[in-house]
Amino acid sequence: xxxxxxxxxxxxxxxxxxxxxxxxxxxxxxxxxxxxxxxxxxxxxxxxxxxxxxxxxxxxxxxxxxxxxxxxxxxxxxxxxxxxxxxxxxxxxxxxxxxxxxxxxxxxxxxxxxxxxxxxxxxxxxxxxxxxxxxxxxxxxxxxxxxxxxxxxxxxxxxxxxxxxxxxxxxxxxxxxxxxxxxxxxxxxxxxxxxxxxxxxxxxxxxxxxxxxxxxxxxxxxxxxxxxxxxxxxxxxxxxxxxxxxxxxxxxxxxxxxxxxxxxxxxxxxxxxxxxxxxxxxxxxxxxxxxxxxxxxxxxxxxxxxxxxxxxxxxxxxxxxxxxxxxxxxxxxxxxxxxxxxxxxxxxxxxxxxxxxxxxxxxxxxxxxxxxxxxxxxxxxxxxxxxxxxxxxxxxxxxxxxxxxxxxxxxxxxxxxxxxxxxxxxxxxxxxxxxxxxxxxxxxxxxxxxxxxxxxxxxxxxxxxxxxxxxxxxxxxxxxxxxxxxxxxxxxxxxxxxxxxxxxxxxxxxxxxxxxxxxxxxxxxxxxxxxxxxxxxxxxxxxxxxxxxxxxxxxxxxxxxxxxxxxxxxxxxxxxxxxxxxxxxxxxxxxxxxxxxxxxxxxxxxxxxxxxxxxxxxxxxxxxxxxxxxxxxxxxxxxxxxxxxxxxxxxxxxxxxxxxxxxxxxxxxxxxxxxxxxxxxxxxxxx
Ligand code: ADP
Ligand code: MG
Numbered sequence: 001x002x003x004x005x006x007x008x009x010x011x012x013x014x015x016x017x018x019x020x021x022x023x024x025x026x027x028x029x030x031x032x033x034x035x036x037x038x039x040x041x042x043x044x045x046x047x048x049x050x051x052x053x054x055x056x057x058x059x060x061x062x063x064x065x066x067x068x069x070x071x072x073x074x075x076x077x078x079x080x081x082x083x084x085x086x087x088x089x090x091x092x093x094x095x096x097x098x099x100x101x102x103x104x105x106x107x108x109x110x111x112x113x114x115x116x117x118x119x120x121x122x123x124x125x126x127x128x129x130x131x132x133x134x135x136x137x138x139x140x141x142x143x144x145x146x147x148x149x150x151x152x153x154x155x156x157x158x159x160x161x162x163x164x165x166x167x168x169x170x171x172x173x174x175x176x177x178x179x180x181x182x183x184x185x186x187x188x189x190x191x192x193x194x195x196x197x198x199x200x201x202x203x204x205x206x207x208x209x210x211x212x213x214x215x216x217x218x219x220x221x222x223x224x225x226x227x228x229x230x231x232x233x234x235x236x237x238x239x240x241x242x243x244x245x246x247x248x249x250x251x252x253x254x255x256x257x258x259x260x261x262x263x264x265x266x267x268x269x270x271x272x273x274x275x276x277x278x279x280x281x282x283x284x285x286x287x288x289x290x291x292x293x294x295x296x297x298x299x300x301x302x303x304x305x306x307x308x309x310x311x312x313x314x315x316x317x318x319x320x321x322x323x324x325x326x327x328x329x330x331x332x333x334x335x336x337x338x339x340x341x342x343x344x345x346x347x348x349x350x351x352x353x354x355x356x357x358x359x360x361x362x363x364x365x366x367x368x369x370x371x372x373x374x375x376x377x378x379x380x381x382x383x384x385x386x387x388x389x390x391x392x393x394x395x396x397x398x399x400x401x402x403x404x405x406x407x408x409x410x411x412x413x414x415x416x417x418x419x420x421x422x423x424x425x426x427x428x429x430x431x432x433x434x435x436x437x438x439x440x441x442x443x444x445x446x447x448x449x450x451x452x453x454x455x456x457x458x459x460x461x462x463x464x465x466x467x468x469x470x471x472x473x474x475x476x477x478x479x480x481x482x483x484x485x486x487x488x489x490x491x492x493x494x495x496x497x498x499x500x501x502x503x504x505x506x507x508x509x510x511x512x513x514x515x516x517x518x519x520x521x522x523x524x525x526x527x528x529x530x531x532x533x534x535x536x537x538x539x540x541x542x543x544x545x546x547x548x549x550x551x552x553x554x555x556x557x558x559x560x561x562x563x564x565x566x567x568x569x570x571x572x573x574x575x576x577x578x579x580x581x582x583x584x585x586x587x588x589x590x591x592x593x594x595x596x597x598x599x600x601x602x603x604x605x606x607x608x609x610x611x612x613x614x615x616x617x618x619x620x621x622x623x624x625x626x627x628x629x630x631x632x633x634x635x636x637x638x639x640x641x642x643x644x645x646x647x648x649x650x651x652x653x654x655x656x657x658x659x660x661x662x663x664x665x666x667x668x669x670x671x672x673x674x675x676x677x678x679x680x681x682x683x684x685x686x687x
Contacts, residue, residue: 005174006033013166015159023154033176033676035167038160039197039220039641040147045206046115046140053088057120062140063091064113070106082106084114091118092126105134113140145200145209164198171195179223179673183658186219193219197642212647221643222651227677228640229652229659230670232436235400236287237663239407239437242415244285245388249277251311253340254304260339261300268445269297275441276305276419280389285407286417289395289435292443293613294577295450298421299329301443302391303336305419306370310342314388315363316370317406317416319377321397323348323523324546327530329393330372332552337370347373347382350523378406387416395420395435423574423613429649430621432656453580453588455608457564460593466560467508469589473558474512474539478584480558482542483575485566494544495520501562502542513537518544545571547578554582564590564607565600569620572607599623621646641677 009031010016010024021030029035050061065086073079080095080103093114095102106112116130133140149160175191188196193216200209208214212221258265265273272290279286292298306316318333320326326348334344345368347359362368366385371377387410392403403418410416420438431440458466470480484501486493495518502516515529515538532538534553541547541556545567559579564572572590580586590604606619643651662670 005170006036006176007031010035010163013163015162020155020159023152027152032167032170035163036171036194036198037641037676038149038164041150042148043145043200043206043209044115044148046142046146047144047202049113049141051088052084052086052091052125055091055118055125057125058117060115060117062113062115064111065091066111067106067108069108070103072103080106084112092124093130093132094126094128096129110134111136115140144202145204145206147198147200168195168198177672179669179676180226183662184222186215186222188215188219190219190223192216212644217642218648218651221640221648222655223673224640224643224677225648225652225655226659226662227673228433228643229436229655230663230674231678232433233659233663234674235404236437239287239404239415239418240284242285242410243283243413244280244410244415244417245312245314245386246283247277247280247305247308247312247314247388247417249274249281249308251308253311253342254307257303257307257336257340263447265300266297266443266445266447268292268443269301272441272443273301273304276301277308279439280305280308280417285415286419287438288418288441289420289422289431289438290441290443291422291431293446294423294574295581296423296443296446298393298423298443299332302393302419302421303333305389305417306333306391307337307340307342309389309417310369312388314386314416315366315368315384316389316391317377317384317387317409318370318372318391318393319398319406320372320374320393322519322546323350323374324517324519324526325393326372326374327523327527328552333370333372342369345369345371347371347376348523349374349376351376375402378402378409382409384409384411386411389417389419391419391421393421395422400437423577429645429652432652433645436656449583451580451582451584451586452611453559453576453586455576455588455590457590457592457604457608460591463591466589466591467505470505470540470558470560471509471512474509478558479533479536479538479553479556480540480560481547481556481578482540483547483559483561484542484544485561485563494518497562498542498544505540505542509540512539514540514542516542517546519546545575547575552581553578555584557582557584557586559586559588560591561588562591563593564604565592565596569603569606569616569623572603573613573616576607 009021010029011021012032024030029038044060046062048062049064052063052065055061055063063084063086065084068083068085068090070080070082073081077096080098082093084091084093112132112134114127114130114132116127118125118127131140147161149157151157151160171191171194175189178190180186196204196214196216197220204214209217276286276288279288290298290301302318306318309316318329320329330344330346337344345359345362347356351359359368359371360382363371364383364385376382390403390406392398392406395403403420407416407418420435470482473480482501482505484494484498486497498516498518502514506514515533517526517529521529529538529541533541536555557579559576561567561572561575576588579588590607592600592604602623606616610616645652
């Protein structure tokens, strides 16, 4: 009964016409329940006035003071600067966008209230564009914490507050069914928890909420994580119900291949290869993720699985997220497989016209055994004769749905085995969320003889000295990468920065051959430069971050990364993994510009102190939070509404167990939970 009322469309609320309903629907909010499960991102505390002297860097505050001065300055930007004083201190406030009328409003001696985020600039706290009320009558003080909702343009905070307020009234009279009843020990009911998060009372401890520790958050996070794990298990279950071709391990060709290698596989590679072989010998599809640090040799393990599949008469599709990485795999597999009499086919977005038709034809007839390529592989018109295995490299760059779209290309009554590889080790809790439908194998060992890379942080001011050092290294026969990023984030600017750097370096380092690669080069041009670098004809390779993954030149032992403070830890770790592949001592120099933000400083220090991908990933999660870490949109990873990682990791582990039981024993309840939480941001549910 109460369920039906909460399932009413949002149009039953006052102030919601067709136009607003459409806007809400765009972000997945259609019913009152959807609205109630759209929770504030954070809260502002406007319940009390903070003395100026008590303001903290980056912590929102409401202050009350007297205007000491107001003037327009004409620096690089026209700025209205206002000085506010109370008995505890003086605060500078800046407005970059202002009307002339505003300037005269700020009368010296009159009182003002401001709400904003103070930032420390040159030792002093400043507020930029705070909200303000002039005069004694102005009152920004609120009696409760003020929720701030995630929103889109056209839906202001006051609208959210009004709508949610109305929905809460309905909720109060019609408490929703408690789908966790008798399962957990929460003291707080579902509707109390919902009401609390939309409307925390003035007594609520903001710090507790900010850390995600409030019982209302725990109650909802638990439910959300259970719902998510149910969805993940649903995906997994659906996949497992299909039939897959059983593949016998260690075919004669695979054995011949292993014998032809100039090295022996590591113990970890052997173990993981066996895990894959076990999965693939079954009549259900393998669903496995192989995690292994940069350089741990994941490709070899994948190649073995591919060879067994080909030997059994099935096709293999090997997909990588970038053109450059796919080309590397193509070249690598070609070198390995050609002597065995197996040809490797190539398909990318740039394969066009007749060439593309020819490839599609070979795939659908089964003439092509293994195809390597990019996103182009899962396009609609790409069909296979007998697809037996898909390999997705750098799985975190793809969405779950992209892997499944490729898996859909099996023969009518069967599904291919699925192997995902990732070089970005991610903490266990995140793996459960991002790859929860996959079994996991870890290659926790690097091939012998790898050299740790010495990492040094260097101020941009010492760039000249760095250039000289590159010159010396190259003249001694070593090779180096110079990775360029622009100061602002932009692919085009990155390329410009790389071109400018190449220019500057060729002037400074006469006699050294310098190459350039970036994402906008034609594949043939890129391949030529890479080939020259591999052969040693090019000594110094200037590049954008396109070389992040896959490039393998053992003689390259020095890497410079420009504006390293701009890159995330995962990216820095990937880049650094390009050196230290040979037997020579390798160095990575991280050039940074002052001033460094606190988090940039932390990141660079982690790089200097650690080589372990897992340690770096944990640090990344702590510094940045999970959304940014994986790049939510790319992964199809649900962006949680209440749950947070790593804070709620214990809840996640418990949720996995609970979900497993509920999935079997109470499918009705499971469906209710999934539906309740499958709103706008639960992308995973819509794979
Ligand atoms: P990643 O796990 O980063 O994808 P790759 O598969 O690209 O690593 O392997 C990195 C390099 O190490 C390649 O040149 C590969 O041929 C080589 N390699 C792989 N396994 C071994 C091994 N057991 N011993 C020595 N070299 C190996
Ligand atoms: Mg790789």
